[in-house]
Amino acid sequence: MKFVKTDVLEIGYLEVGPPNGEPVILLHGFPYDAHAYDQVMSSLSARGFRCLAPFLRGYGPTRFLSDQTFRSGQQGALAADLLAFMDAMAIPTSLLGGYDWGGRAASIVAALWPERVKGLVSCGRLYNIQSISNALRSAPPEEEQKLWYVYYLNTERGRVGLLENRRAFCRHIWSTWSPTWRFDTATYERTLASFDNPDFVAVVCHSYRHRLGGVPGDPLYERIEALAADRPKIAVPTIVLQGNDDTLNPPLLSDTDRGQYTAAFERRIVCGVGHNVPQEDPEAFTAALLAL
Template sequence: MPVLRTPALDLAFRDTGPAGAPAVLLLHGWPDAARGWDAVVPALVGAGFRVVVPDLRGTGDTVFRSPATLRDGTAAALVRDALDLADGLGLERFSVVGHDWGARAAYQLAVVAPRRVRCAAALALAYQPRGEFSVPSFALARPFWYQWLMFLDAGVEAVRADPVGFAREQWATWSPPGWWDEAEFTATARAFENPAWTDVTLNAYRTRFLPGEPRDPRHDDVRAAVAATERVGVPVLVLHGGADACDPPVTSEGLEPFFDEHRRVVLDGVGHFPHREAPGDVARLVLEHLRRHGR
């Protein structure tokens, strides 16, 4: 797997398809890995797109260059990594498709780099105007137990003691039973053995509501741009699983006023990992979006 050196990372990625074709970045979510896109990539490449799939920071073969670098897991850091990757590959313009964490980064890329992002697609996560986190209703807070756990020192210790077991609980509960098998989880979980995976995970969640959690100031420009922008001017496709038990589809309803161009599709019977659970539907819908906006 090739590696691109950025200011913070040795960033591993897969690059498939013609070098001169319209480029698409596929950004995976948490807890997942680049291999989660494997069933979608061939359709995009076959349709004439160049597909670039990075290991997000702290995942798989992407490693921090310095032990002194803060293991910032916020969306702003993921946005900067994606832009560094695009710069390093000479991609002046590109489309972006993201799942979960990758979806949040895709929205924010569309906000901070509208002249570079042709279009965006977001799986399983609603847009957050200005990037603001708010405490959800009690009903919606219930499936977020894993987040509240990480706000406690004892919870942090538990996650550090068994990060793969922690990830397994999310796979076991976020989608209808039977969507994954042990072999695939084991193969994916190798990406969670990255020495920075737990630190990046903890930082990503603890910074949401714990004001004392550190953030890398190198990404403050991204944070400021997101905080100053409410409306997305880039065409966006939202794909949400109708059976998502982590972020139910109600969370992405009624957000049309925040987009210049927006299409939302709910996939019946699909949980939190649409690209894994219904790759054919996801590839078809994403390709429709890319053919219209991504060339």
């Protein structure tokens, strides 16, 4: 475990590989942590890459520097954290890989600061940047049902439920989003410790409340949010991985949102894999990064 300070955070991160190797920054989602990339980092470091996997705000050892800082979980904050991490590590350009929250942060940086990104691997949604202005647009009932956790966390009952039952809550998410992933207790326990971060509940609840337009964001990230709202195109080489068994974001038959990518683009459907692609099939994730 290593640490680096930005203006807002002290970020804990895992690092594997030669310090002069080509950098690869790997970003986890909710409710997971940096250990989702343990095997990916092992494979890439053996090939000479410098692999860095930060714990997102609200997870693991990462801490806010001030008690007064807004505990925001909005996409603009996550993207700003990624940029700040790169600056603090003196990394001008990097390969980026991520899924869920991490894939969204990486996608925003790739879209708005393409000069900082050599290539992008994202998982789940074909285009992972949220349009908050369309948050109240309804979806078919079967799609709405998948978002039960979002609606739950928009309530005080949900906040208390996550606070008091985070172990069972997050394990339920793992099991239902990746129904064919047979993770063992030790694997889950290694990540469970990250949910004991004192800001985990606040950051998670703000994330899901903000994306539905129910609470304001941190003014610090208004510019990023405004740019993201325009659905910016991504002009770096990109591979999107979609788990065939992902019950949250099952792959569609057509490449919807393909037009959001203006550089080399490929969609790969990974069989026998659910939501957490890098941990469920590290070989597929590694191969995608190597292909960029």
